[in-house]
Amino acid sequence: MADFLYKGVVDWFLEQVSQGVLNPGDKMLSLRALSKQLGLSLNTVIHGYELLTKDGWIESRPKSGYFVCHRSEVKPALLLAGESLHVSTGQDTKSAWACLAHHGALVDQANAYGQSSSKQEDDALPVLGKGHLAVREVVNDYLKDMGIKSRASQLWLGRSPLAMLTQSIQTLTEKGDSVLVITPCDPRLTSTLQSLGRRVITISAGDRGVDLDLAIRCLRDEPIKLIVLPGQFAFPAGQLISNLSLRRWLAIIEETQLPVIEWDLCSHLAYRSGPLLTYKSLDQSDHIVYIGGVESKTSEMTMAWCLPGRHHEVLDGAFLAADMALNDVQQACLSDMLKINSKSSVIRRARDVWANAERIKAYLDEQLGDQISLVSSKGGMALWMRLAKPVNKETMPALIASFRHVIVPGGLLSLEQDADHWLALNVTVDDVTSAVSLLKDYLLPDLGMSEAASDINVEVTSGLPQDALTKQESSTEDHVNATTELSADQQEVETSRDKSRSEEERKAPEPLYNPMLDLINHDFG
Numbered sequence: 001m002a003d004f005l006y007k008g009v010v011d012w013f014l015e016q017v018s019q020g021v022l023n024p025g026d027k028m029l030s031l032r033a034l035s036k037q038l039g040l041s042l043n044t045v046i047h048g049y050e051l052l053t054k055d056g057w058i059e060s061r062p063k064s065g066y067f068v069c070h071r072s073e074v075k076p077a078l079l080l081a082g083e084s085l086h087v088s089t090g091q092d093t094k095s096a097w098a099c100l101a102h103h104g105a106l107v108d109q110a111n112a113y114g115q116s117s118s119k120q121e122d123d124a125l126p127v128l129g130k131g132h133l134a135v136r137e138v139v140n141d142y143l144k145d146m147g148i149k150s151r152a153s154q155l156w157l158g159r160s161p162l163a164m165l166t167q168s169i170q171t172l173t174e175k176g177d178s179v180l181v182i183t184p185c186d187p188r189l190t191s192t193l194q195s196l197g198r199r200v201i202t203i204s205a206g207d208r209g210v211d212l213d214l215a216i217r218c219l220r221d222e223p224i225k226l227i228v229l230p231g232q233f234a235f236p237a238g239q240l241i242s243n244l245s246l247r248r249w250l251a252i253i254e255e256t257q258l259p260v261i262e263w264d265l266c267s268h269l270a271y272r273s274g275p276l277l278t279y280k281s282l283d284q285s286d287h288i289v290y291i292g293g294v295e296s297k298t299s300e301m302t303m304a305w306c307l308p309g310r311h312h313e314v315l316d317g318a319f320l321a322a323d324m325a326l327n328d329v330q331q332a333c334l335s336d337m338l339k340i341n342s343k344s345s346v347i348r349r350a351r352d353v354w355a356n357a358e359r360i361k362a363y364l365d366e367q368l369g370d371q372i373s374l375v376s377s378k379g380g381m382a383l384w385m386r387l388a389k390p391v392n393k394e395t396m397p398a399l400i401a402s403f404r405h406v407i408v409p410g411g412l413l414s415l416e417q418d419a420d421h422w423l424a425l426n427v428t429v430d431d432v433t434s435a436v437s438l439l440k441d442y443l444l445p446d447l448g449m450s451e452a453a454s455d456i457n458v459e460v461t462s463g464l465p466q467d468a469l470t471k472q473e474s475s476t477e478d479h480v481n482a483t484t485e486l487s488a489d490q491q492e493v494e495t496s497r498d499k500s501r502s503e504e505e506r507k508a509p510e511p512l513y514n515p516m517l518d519l520i521n522h523d524f525g
């Protein structure tokens with residue numbers, strides 16, 4: 001037993017990790033269950049869990065319990081705010097259209113998620129108009145939990161968020177108008193704008209947001225007619241937008257009086273539970289057209305909603321003419337997903353995606369090591385990673401062509417000079433083994449390890465996945481691959497016992513928000 005009783009909890013946890021009983025993404029025993037198993041008081045176990053949480057070994061998820069985190073030894077990638085704006089040209093149009101081929105990597109890949117318990121009738125017809133009032137009230141209650149003030153009568157329900165975006169752009173702007181977009185973002189935003197003949201101007205955001213001085217100069221010097229803002233956990237960076245940045249953007253919007261579209265399809269995929277603020281949450285003047293929703297790889301189970309705000313008079317007609325209405329089965333499914341206690345609740349889904357992401361991060365660390373570095377993510381459905389070598393259609397066509405439902409090249413998401421060094425990996429897919437194996441071949445061509453990697457049957461599911469890496473015993477190569485993660489964790493344990501290290505070194509680094517940085521570093525949000 002450790003010198004202090006609560007350290008017995010830590011020792012138990014480290015032993016479970018070293019033996020492969022606990023792996024990243026697994027749920028911990030409840031406080032009471034572990035208290036009974038170890039014969040310790042409940043307060044002692046609580047203190048032990050607090051120590052493990054502080055050191056980054058586990059994470060508490062309200063109403064769900066504690067879960068094991070992945071602790072990477074690789075320094076995380078730093079996402080910097082852009083120092084200049086980029087104006088799209090005709091040469092960018094082709095690559096923007098190419099992003100539509102990666103639609104599968106932008107949505108939830110689970111087979112079961114979003115499926116209604118009732119059978120879909122072949123002759124199910126859409127409901128004319130905005131949708132059933134009862135369903136809109138459920139959506140309205142969900143938005144209220146996010147701080148968004150709305151009325152059910154204002155909501156529009158539809159089967160395609162992209163159709164809502166297209167109708168909003170066509171209604172609020174004209175061909176040739178300049179539109180400001182914050183990147184990296186869902187590539188459908190820029191591709192839609194370009195296909196509609198709009199002049200796209202982009203500014204890159206970093207961990208702290210966008211350089212607001214640059215944004216203000218752009219709005220002053222360019223004839224901007226519309227602003228498009230990716231919402232919380234915007235694809236693919238998975239960064240939480242600070243309250244300070246949200247408020248400063250709203251001050252800019254109030255001053256310019258420009259229409260704004262907030263594209264917010266990932267706010268339900270927070271890695272840590274809790275109320276979220278959006279741009280729309282602070283929009284007292286209804287300048288913002290808010291588009292949200294839940295997207296699945298099954299097109300019939302993709303459902304979206306829109307708050308037109310002060311633009312409802314012109315957008316209502318556009319939405320009605322677009323015929324985007326959901327049928328009865330889809331509306332029942334949407335209502336079920338937004339209820340907290342439902343089996344298909346978006347909250348439960350967020351927990352499953354988080355667990356799957358932790359397993360995928362552990363597998364990436366094992367297979368690719370220091371050839372990649374991940375941006376510290378707080379939510380969303382993708383891991384945003386920087387590669388040691390650039391990846392694009394010319395240098396790695398097999399990866400781009402074969403795994404469009406898994407990856408999106410960074411060049412389609414950002415216009416920054418190093419965009420080809422970045423890649424977005426969907427963490428809702430059932431299995432990333434093949435994609436990672438091919439990526440490994442590209443990054444480590446001299447090691448010839450693709451066959452060994454392809455022989456590993458790693459099961460990374462989006463429901464209740466189990467880490468199959470520890471079960472590989474068929475060959476020496478498989479055994480090495482299966483125990484890499486555990487040996488790394490064991491080495492971390494031994495090092496932490498023998499050597500005093502600072503908290504910053506022992507814990508996977510995560511950017512910390514400090515409001516003073518906004519006053520020092522060019523008002524970064």
